[in-house]
Amino acid sequence: MKLDPASKTLSPLPDVLSHGLVAVSTFGLLSFFCSTSLFFFLTWRLITWRLKSGPNNTPNQFLLLIYNLLLADIQQALAFLLNISALHNNGIFVGTPTCFAQGWFVSTGDLASGVFICAIACHTWMGVVKEYRLPTPAFYCCIGTLWFFVYAMAAIGPIVHGRDFYVRASAWCWINDAFQIERLWLHYFWIFCSMFSTVLIYLYIFAFLRKKAFSSNDRTKSPHVHGATPLMVLYPLIYTVCTAPLAAGRIYALAGHDVSLGYFCAAGTMIACNGWLDVLLYASTRADIVFSELPPGDDTGLETFAFMGRGHRLxxxxxxxxxxxxxxxxxxxxxxxxxxxxxxxxxxxxxxxxxRGGNSGDSAENLYSLGxxxxxxxxxxxxxxxxxxxxxxxxxxxxxxxxxxxxxDERSHKSRxxxxxxxxxxxxxxxxx
Known part of the structure; x- marks a missing residue:
């Protein structure tokens, strides 16, 4: 297949890419390191918990969703980390295994990250609003279905179009510019569905918790709702801020407009931050689940929400x-x-x-006749x-x-x-x- 100029090998790199890809690669490396570190830590935790508690004790579902999100972030970070090869060789070379691998990991990493962010939102909605948890077999089937969907969307293009599918796409390797329809329906349509669904779900949860917090009946039962509510905003905010610029740029280019290489470098830097920001977000707000010494329970209660290890229960x-x-x-x-x-x-x-001293309202209780x-x-x-x-x-x-x-029994008590x-x-x- 004859490639257009925007999809051919580019060597040497222009100055905008020589400088811009440094930032993309650096934050990709940071996300890769953070995601793999927490991924291996959770792997070790899951193995040790399994050995201690036995095979009948199923892991926490929310923790397993974070575990799969980390796997998605690793693939996404690896895609942008491969820009180091372009910097080292001073060029983006089409037809090489590195170019194909980068295009593949961009497709799988971006889509898997969005899918599991949305899955976490749905799981939180069911646990907080509906107080419902999927049975374990159904939960595992859902995770398997999501991964099958991600890899199917990434594999359809190469199966149909061969090695010409993943070539240079402006600043790095991805889907060929000639396959704009495939870009939309195999990738960005689902990215935007995940993004808007996540935002709407968390907005609903936010409104539900605010209503619950101001309810006179529920305020005494769930005082920690006040602390959990603001944290809900961070989940869709970080994902949207990191993903939206690059997605919007690609859709703008799909409409026939020119997008500069500098914009792609800036947008790529933001989406490369997705991995380490996810690690920071979930490790700081759900530390009771992520860093639990013992296997966490299978509930998704608001009492597990905290920021930087500080709880909100009163x-x-x-x-x-x-x-x-x-x-x-x-x-x-x-x-x-x-x-x-x-x-x-x-x-x-x-x-x-x-x-507080004895005169400031403290009370000492003595128990009598307990039997x-x-x-x-x-x-x-x-x-x-x-x-x-x-x-x-x-x-x-x-x-x-x-x-x-x-x-x-009560002993002689001197009333003094x-x-x-x-x-x-x-x-x-x-x-x-």
Missing amino acids: GTTTTIVAAGSSQNRSVSRAASRSASRAAPRGASKLGKRSG EIAIKGEVTVSVDAQEPNLVRHDRISMDESANQSRTF GSRSLRSGKSFDDTGIP
Whole structure:
């Protein structure tokens, strides 16, 4: 096939490409490094979680979508990273394996990135708005279908037109200018569908959360909605800002207008930033899922939204976790006594750390006539008091055998104002042989 001048080999590179492709390659390298680093980290996490929890424990669906998005970003970054070859050889040479590979990775990387950004938006919408999660087999089928679609769109052109399909497209190798229809229907139509769908979905979620935040019934139940709502805006914003300039330039050229090489270099630099910005976005706003020590749960709750490791939950949360363990009675009695002595000290430390004295509204609670409390194994009581710039944790641990019970009775309590907390014991062990 005879190529037009815009699709032929270009050597030597003009000054605009000699300087512009440096920025494109640099940010492509940065995105490639960040995406591959997080991708291999998550691969190691998924393997270790699988070995610890067993094959029946399925991974978090949101985490798997991020995992696939990273794979898409790696291909996209690799496409723009290959511009280093053009800089090294001082030319873009059509018909070489490098040119074909760059065209292939541009097609698969751009489209896969948009598809999985949209898939994450749909998954978030189902989890937050509909409170629904796909069954695991259906979820895996959806991921497989999306990858099949991406590679099918990229493969149709080379199958039909051969090696003339991926040639020089102005500033780097991509689809031949002679195949404008293929450019539109095999690539940019789906890019724009993903872009607009993502924006509309997140706008709907944003409006839903704002309505929920100002609802009197839901405000007390979900105070962290206020913190999660602004973060939702970042997801479509970053993708749109990075992708729209190059897509708009290609569509403008498709309409018959001339687009300068300088514009393509600037737009290529922005889309090459997509990978490292995705890593920064998801690692900072969903760190509880991405960097979890233990396998994260399969929920997509708003409580996992945070920025740079700082949560948005307010109020006080009390959590009781029980786990079975077998201990002898002597160890249980010692743990019981130490827990009884630690309770008032923990309360006093909590007051000191919060910066409030005894006259500023603190309250100390004594528990009376609790009767018999059956405790299995280890019981951990944690109190999280979360305020802006303040997180406090006080824990009391007690060990007891699986079927034993503990009795707490009131002992003589001297009513001497605030001294009663220090002079009298609130808990005592009785009835244990």
